[in-house]
Amino acid sequence: MTRLVQLKGHAMELDRFDRQLLALLQQNCRFSSEQLAERVGLSASAVQRRTKRLREQGIIVAEVAMVDPNQLPHLTFLVSIELERDNYPALEQFKQWIKHEAAVQQVFYVTGDVDLVAVVTATDTRDYDNFSERLMVANPCVRRMNSQLVLDIPKQGLYWPV
Template sequence: MDLDRFDRQLLNLVQEDAGQTAERLAEQVALSPSAIQRRLRRLHEQGVIEREVAVVDPKAVGRPTLFIVALQVERERPDLMSQLRRWLSAQEHVQQAFYVTGEADFILVVTAPDAESYDALMGRLMSENANVKRFTTNVAMSVVKRGLSIPITMGDGA
């Protein structure tokens, strides 16, 4: 899809705060509110904007602990990998899961209220997925940066 300067500006702005009104966005992009709404609708329809979410403070909702998990599998058979992907996708504690290169096969970002909840999740992972060989866990001591924004240049390298 071809994104013009206005689309790129809009994408940067809504990644920062998707709750802005069309009027507020129009002030920043120099388009009319109706043009903003049309562009946003098109960006949604074409899959450029996948979804809009609220960023919640984990501590405020009783999930203060963040675990970064490196997961290794025994075999990379397509059926076994597909089963594991489905299992990971269904777990509410798993915020993000990446299939990666290197020593680990998957990197997971897991949130939990405490170590006991995390331990129970990983116990289920091992018992319900015989193809999982091992995992290692890092506990996040603090969050330095958290986000999903994709930097979008204006097309002139800026």
């Protein structure tokens, strides 16, 4: 079965081999082409061509190491952010600003009582307070922030079903 994926205005077909490769690479991006080929039933060269195409077309955007947050001294916060209503230029400005903040790990534009939810890391509460101040000064469109300190991360992952 082939699925069409909409990518930057162009449809791209993902067949079962592409989906299997994506699933395996999300589990461990260090699999060799030979290991992947054995698992999906293709030749190593076919796997290399397919993964190259998936990278070039922007489906695979990065290959990173996941770090155990319990092994590093830091705090994690979930931050709910409410912006001025109906101010879409300010929303776009905020999205651009937050892309360059190293403390921000993820941001979600959401429905409901707030506009965005961010995952933010800091070395300590003072570091987080400095981040909050930078955010508020650089983005006067922020009406309210609500922060929650993460006590434990029972599950951490970046897997997307394919």
